[in-house]
Amino acid sequence: RFLIAAMIGKEQAGLYSASYHLVVQTMGFVAAAIYLAAFPMLVRDIETKNSGNIKLGLSQYITLLIAVIVPLLVIFIALSGNISIAVFGRPFRDSATLLMPIIAFGIFASIFKIYFFDLIFQLNHKTLIQIWPALLTALVNIILNVFWIPRYGPMGAAYATLVAFLIGLVVSGIMANRILVMPHPRTDILKVLCAGCAMYLLLLTLESLSGFFALALQLIAGLAMYLVLIIILNVGGITPWLRLHLSK
Secondary structure: OHHHHHHHOHHHHHHHHHHHHHHHHHHHHHHHHHHHHHHHHHHHHHHHOOHHHHHHHHHHHHHHHHHHHHHHHHHHHHOHHHHHHHHOOHHHHHHHHHHHHHHHHHHHHHHHHHHHHHHHHHHOOOHHHHHHHHHHHHHHHHHHHHHHHHHHOHHHHHHHHHHHHHHHHHHHHHHHHHHOOOOOOHHHHHHHHHHHHHHHHHHHHOOOOOOHHHHHHHHHHHHHHHHHHHHHOOHHHHHHHHHHHHOO
């Protein structure tokens, strides 16, 4: 934001900040809540030094994290236009419609770097080395911003953030995997992505609706379909868990 203000003006920085903060505060708050709830249990598993419990706990955690964050990503991609109409004033709407999907992808990558791969460093008392992916991410972000902001404006800043966060995610993943072999719940992740795609297609059919009440309808319809598919596909073993608790 400081670079945008310095290079192309405070008005452009304001347009970028409005979209960025909405996405970060929404996706980041949800991810932080999941992390804070799961962290004590993951620490307990690490302290038992039971590799089976550790991998199971991390697998369940990453499944939950991706299952909760994917629908938020879909919302910001599919409904950016109506979110802009319902939330922002007229001067912000056009830029927010274009910026939010890109920023959402960047924050999606950042969430999995911070709340999953960086978590491995913390659980294994290797926090000092996690500074390197963070420094690389910041350096790439600054360099790309310097080159792209004058040419592309706020969109250049959004793309710079996306590229930097993706690089940070990859580097953190490689380094974390050397400390602890990561669990890969591929089947559950694929199911979540399928549910997310179905939700996206549904929201596209409702894309022409506009306004606050239309946004509420879009969110309810999209999230309801996503939740039903998550249950039908039995992501993370949720279906038998629901049957057990509903039968009580």
